[in-house]
Amino acid sequence: MRMSRQFVQNLAISCALLACPNWLFGQKDPGVRGGIQNTGGGLQQQGIPIPHPPVISRNPTTGETINENELKSFIEGILRAGQLESTCDDCADVTDGSPVIGMGELDPVFPQFHTNSNGLGARHNSDQCFSCHAQPTLGGSGGFLVPNPGDKTPHRAENPQFHLIPHRYGRQNVVPSFEHRFGPIREVRFRRKPDGTADGGVHQLWTVRGSTNDPTIPNCALTQPDFEKEYKAGNLAFRIPLQMTGLGLIESIQDREILAQHDATAAMRAPLGIVGHPNRSGNDGTITRFGWKAQNKSVTIFAGEAYNVEMGITNEAFPTATEEDPDCQGPEKPEPNDVVRTDNNESRNQDFDNPLHILPDWQQFQILMRFTDGPAPVANPSESAKHGRTLFSDIGCGLCHTPQMQTAPVMNSAVLQNRPVNLFSDMFVHHMGSKLADDITQGQAGGDEFRTTPLWGVGQRIFFMHDGRTADLLKAIDEHFSSATPRHPASEANEVVHKFHGLSPIDQQAILDFLRSL
């Protein structure tokens, strides 16, 4: 018995010693920079509003700043993107132009709890832009929100898709099992249609059925797709919200710059098996660059599409609804819902002879995105992060995650032209192998191809990869590795991931520290 106890003690000590190097030197994702408590939902929990998106900074090359009109349009964009959508003109809590609360229909305090706009689609993923773009600031990527910040004992910030959005105003949605309370905000695409042919489109999570604030659709009986069945059948592909910050700068990079940067690394990429190609517009052949597969050409297209796909709000760019069930679209919801209003009467123009309210929301969104600054890295990175920056290039991460590009030399907006963009992306799509593949083709991006995600701002993102499969940066790096399968080639990142794992734990940690400094 005594021997046995001694043996157990020795075994425990031995195990502890064996674990010691990992404990001492094991690399670890430092986590969201500043801590989750200092970003979007964390601030809300402390009673502090989520910060507004940053205005584009002074042009470091020319010294130009955003001009007065651009700034006003940018701020108008914030106000419009903060609006909570109602389903009809007459059932919004705050009628257009009404001086009821704050700025009336344009309330700068987010999140808003009074519907102050109209057009929410019969099917939708959200009812506010910022509910899915609030990490670490409004306009950021997906994060957590406090569902009831006005309460004396507010909830902890959580995934707004878990309760807030699906059940707002009594809407009778069943929350699918893949939306977790503290998990990523996920939208869903189906890989295949019931007949087995390719689908690839977004299937909105929620319907307006049961809305207590809309008397015009009492017979709406829309049901959600059977997400659980499709989930079990492996037919779902998830996407998480991308940050909207710095998109104007990315849009301002010429195709020739993207191609030149790519060509400059050809000799270094070749032995690593990194190829990639741009996704291109089917019409004009130019490089498309927004979205997880670089499927969208411009922030304007992005804004119009997102308004229709994510919120079901039709507009000039996407004028027809994804769900046209007449029982769920009342008479007070003329199509397209959000258009340039020029009619000279109140019912069509939201105000009698109001020449000011002429830009529709979706166009204000594109202005907001265009003039939101790129994420700023830490001003004084640690020695480890500085070391990690060098290693990041040495092992080849920077061959796809191109650290910097330059915007066009002459642009309509002086603040955007001729300035560096520290995006950490080549804007190309690359084969990532079967592990990440979602088997969805968008433009020239195939089933396992994804755009090199810009890494600026990665230091304050919570979830990683297109489907938000991990919140751990180290695991995210590993997810870049995938062997060849009969269906998909090997990931183009494999050799670089090998090199990463060939580094000492201290060097690996340095790269993680560098990434969290971005």
Next chain:
Amino acid sequence: MAVIETQLSTVHTTRYAAQVRADLYLPFVIAIALLAWVQSSSAQTMPDFRRTLAVTSAETVTLDVDVAVGELQVSYGRDGEVSIAASARSSAPGGIADGFFSAVLRIEQSGNHIKVHTSELAAPEERISVLYRIDVPYRTELTSKVKSGKQVITGILGPVDAVTNKGDIKAAYISNALEAHVGRGNLDIQVIGGHVDAITDGGNISCARLPQGVSAEAGEGDITLMVVGPTIAVVRKGTGRISVGGARGSFTGSTDKGDIYLKAIPHEDWQLSSASGNVRLELPPSAKFELEASTKTGEFQFDRDDITRPKANDLQIRQAINGGGKRIVVHTESGGIVIR
């Protein structure tokens, strides 16, 4: 020989070409040199002054600015910092002295309370133009005074209290209340979430999208209002006019000799009066209201079928239009009253 001739010819040609180039270039060189000299003597730009102050997100930033001479811009920039930039240009022969901003500008910070003052003694002369640009977090309260120069305030929470003795004030996208007072200059105000008090002694007032309303008082300038909540608009004297489109709340307006023009739906009661100016109202055909119009010596003109024309010599009219609704009271001493 032929070779030598060719060489000589080449040398000659080269010399000639050089001479031609010199002849052509010389005026350009002189012109550029002159231009550079003129520019350097007429306007010397100081290197920018820049300072960034860290502030916390937990509290509102309180910013006090007192500028003697120069343009002041206060704008939303980003959370967590206050960025102060200044630049100066001079048309004086001596240019701008080294250390100009260190002598002129004083910045104090105590937590989230920041004061920016320009020294009275070291205030720039007339021939120096100075621009102060302060980028602030959205949650900023502002008190600003400029003795001579323009103010542009954009995109902050507020409240804002802005005073300029001589120069315009432009304020837009302020979420809380705004008080703006200009001595000699104009006021241009757009999209304010709180109530607005706008006073100018000798300029015009232009306001748009003020859902919580405005009290606008012009000494003798024009007042133009678009889409406003409860409003009081007064032009004290002279020919200053009041023009309103989209009045959302109650409206009270008065002028001396200037006209009043109002185009809106009567959501609340209106009261309009002018001494010798005309009052012209434009309402949708379906608008419901109670009209009370009177004049001492002026004339009525009704371009609507639903208003009964007054008898000759009648100086007042009282009528319910489309079944009646909010009260519209109009009075002039000698000006006409036109309703369309």
